[in-house]
Amino acid sequence: MNSPFDNQFKVPLDANKLSSLGFGTRSERRLSDLKNYFQNQERAEELIGEHDPVIYEVWELEYDKGGRGISLGTTTIYPGDVDGEFFFTRGHFHAKDDGDEVYIPLSGEGYLAVSTREGVSDLVALEVGLLYYVPGHLAHRTVNTGDSPFSFLCLWAPHIDHDYKTINESGFPELVFRSQEGIRVVKNPNYGK
Numbered sequence: 001m002n003s004p005f006d007n008q009f010k011v012p013l014d015a016n017k018l019s020s021l022g023f024g025t026r027s028e029r030r031l032s033d034l035k036n037y038f039q040n041q042e043r044a045e046e047l048i049g050e051h052d053p054v055i056y057e058v059w060e061l062e063y064d065k066g067g068r069g070i071s072l073g074t075t076t077i078y079p080g081d082v083d084g085e086f087f088f089t090r091g092h093f094h095a096k097d098d099g100d101e102v103y104i105p106l107s108g109e110g111y112l113a114v115s116t117r118e119g120v121s122d123l124v125a126l127e128v129g130l131l132y133y134v135p136g137h138l139a140h141r142t143v144n145t146g147d148s149p150f151s152f153l154c155l156w157a158p159h160i161d162h163d164y165k166t167i168n169e170s171g172f173p174e175l176v177f178r179s180q181e182g183i184r185v186v187k188n189p190n191y192g193k
């Protein structure tokens with residue numbers, strides 16, 4: 001197996017294979033790590049008490065900040081919801097506006113929610129086979145709207161600082177719920193509060 005420090009390696013575009021290469025770091029987020037992100041806090045507490053589900057897993061190869069290279073990571077969001085609100089990633093801003101990022105869906109079904117700091121937002125369906133360029137000034141969160149794991153690959157410059165505090169405090173302007181028609185997007189009544 002090649003070492004990432006050779007600065008030359010090839011990996012399959014498959015979340016499971018990427019994360020099992022033997023380098024990079026793996027982490028998982030359970031509902032207890034995200035409980036104040038979901039709309040129905042009471043239901044979130046109940047589910048945490050029952051089995052505290054894993055919401056998503058991340059495998060990352062992050063280069064030193066200020067160094068060379070391109071950081072990359074795969075995320076797999078498991079299918080599920082909290083009182084209808086689909087499982088999602090925490091979401092974050094990149095602290096610097098020049099911190100652009102590339103998203104490449106690998107499998108499953110999901111959406112990318114983006115927002116400016118002023119709360120101008122958009123929701124984009126992510127299609128396997130397409131590449132999505134996310135400008136650095138937009139907060140981004142992904143949502144699994146399907147019944148199977150939703151995986152994607154991200155590429156970003158090492159100098160990016162991830163700002164989680166802003167979204168943790170303000171939330172995202174739009175929320176995505178399960179409905180009979182598929183999905184239902186609602187305005188977040190607590191946004192910015």
Ligand code: S6P
Pocket residue numbers: 058073074075089090091092101140141142154156
């Ligand atoms: C990193 C990139 C992704 C996320 C991952 C988890 O810039 O946007 O790799 O880190 O999808 O989401 P979050 O919001 O918990 O970092």
Ligand code: ZN
Pocket residue numbers: 092094101140
């Ligand atoms: Zn990011």
